[in-house]
Amino acid sequence: MSGVLNIFVVSxxxxxxxRIEPYWTVQELKDKLEVITGIPSSNQRISLLESEGNQNALAQLSENSRELSEYGLRDWQVLKVEDTNPSVSFTGQLSDVSQVEKFELSDVEYAKRQDSVLAYKKRNRVGRFTETEEEGIQPPMAIDIPIGARCEVESAEPGLSKRGTVRYIGQTNFSKGTWVGIEYDEPIGKNNGSVQGERYFECRQKYGVFVRPEKVRVGDYPVEEISLDDEEM
Structure with a gap:
């Protein structure tokens, strides 16, 4: 048997x-495992397993002078290393937390600490602290804009009347705060009632728009007729 073997070592x-060499003797293997496992070579009991899930030993590597090749090792098998005298090397005590005194803080004490994850989230406005506790989260403003009402939207262009019908009022996924969804009378909008794949109301493409409530005036706004005479063509 020749070639380096890939083996799992558990203790x-x-x-x-x-990676181990088949020509090593059991004693040479134990000497190398002492550094890895912390178990003195003289106290090691090594079992060869097919896998960690199968604890039935295929062989015991007990003869120090024999080469590993004599045990028929294959890639990805497991060498289970046990300590025959754990009181000397304290084997297993590193992972035994049953005797470790627990350090516990009350919720109030934890909240006072400045080196905690909670303090970090507050400082950097992470998660639920996007709005700080001091600022708080403002409740939704009261809006007297009925669904279905006729309206006119404030325009920066002189003489342009942007009229339509209110189709939606509320929160959205594309931005914080309250938005008013409007179906314009003319194709001067930006969407069809949906934004970023989320639908809020139904209308034709380019007839829909979302604006802030303060830009909307509700009233008896009739649909303006579009003149098609020769002077306006």
């Missing part, structure tokens, strides 16, 4: 993947 405190 009470370690688990690792190792």
């Amino acid at each position: 009470p405190d370690t688990r690792s993947e190792r």
Whole structure:
């Protein structure tokens, strides 16, 4: 048997993947595993397993003078290393937390600490602290704009009347705050009642728009007739 083997090595405190040479003797293997597992070579009991899920030992590597090739090792098998005298090397105690005194804080004490994850989130406005506790989250403003009402939208262009019908009022996924969805009388909008794949109301393409409530005036605004005489063509 020749060639380097890839083997898993497990012990009470370690688990690792190792490359070993088949010509090593068991004693040479133990000497190398002492550094890895912390178990003195003289206290090691090594079992060869097919896998970690199968704890039935295929062989015990107990004869220090024999070469590993004599045990028929294959890639990705497992060498389970046990400590026959754990009281000397403290094997297993590194991963045993049952005797460790727990450090506990009350919720009030934890909230006072400045080196905690909670403090970090507050400082950087992460998660639920996007709005700080001092600022608070403002409740939705009261809006007297009925669904279905006729309206006119404030325009920056002189003489342009942007009239339509209110189709939606509320929160959206594309931006914070309250938005008013309007179906214009003419194709001067930006969408069809949906934004970024989320539908809020139905209308034809380019007839829909979302604006802030303060830009909307509700009233008896009739639909303006579009003149098609020769002077306006």
